Amino acid sequence: EDIILLVCDGAIWHKSKTLKIPQNIKITHIPPYTPEMNPIEQIWKQIRQMGFKNEVFRTLNEVVDRLCDTINLLTKDMVKSITRREWIKSIF
Numbered sequence: 001e002d003i004i005l006l007v008c009d010g011a012i013w014h015k016s017k018t019l020k021i022p023q024n025i026k027i028t029h030i031p032p033y034t035p036e037m038n039p040i041e042q043i044w045k046q047i048r049q050m051g052f053k054n055e056v057f058r059t060l061n062e063v064v065d066r067l068c069d070t071i072n073l074l075t076k077d078m079v080k081s082i083t084r085r086e087w088i089k090s091i092f
Contacts, residue, residue, distance in 0.1 A: 002024060003026065004024060004025045005025075005026050005027075005088060006027045007029075007037075007088075008027060008028070008029050008030070009029070009030055009032075009035070014029065026091060039083035039085070039088070043079065043083065046074070047067070047074070050070050050073060050074075051069065051070030
């Protein structure tokens with residue numbers, strides 16, 4: 001029942017002509033050199049603000065644990081408020 005909007009940048013591997021896309025997935029491409037338009041970049045910005053402030057980790061496992069903990073703090077409403085832009089809403 002979910003509809004998924006997959007936002008891709010201009011990487012060549014994001015533009016396969018042979019890819020079979022399921023009905024519930026819509027793909028859109030952002031203009032070149034506009035990472036600020038990519039919703040995931042805004043999510044990463046929020047994750048950095050919430051859990052990664054000028055800190056050095058001793059191990060990769062500590063980084064992974066912090067990342068998982070921080071991602072779990074993101075609520076559905078928080079993600080919507082960060083990523084729901086007019087240009088995205090217009091696609092649906």
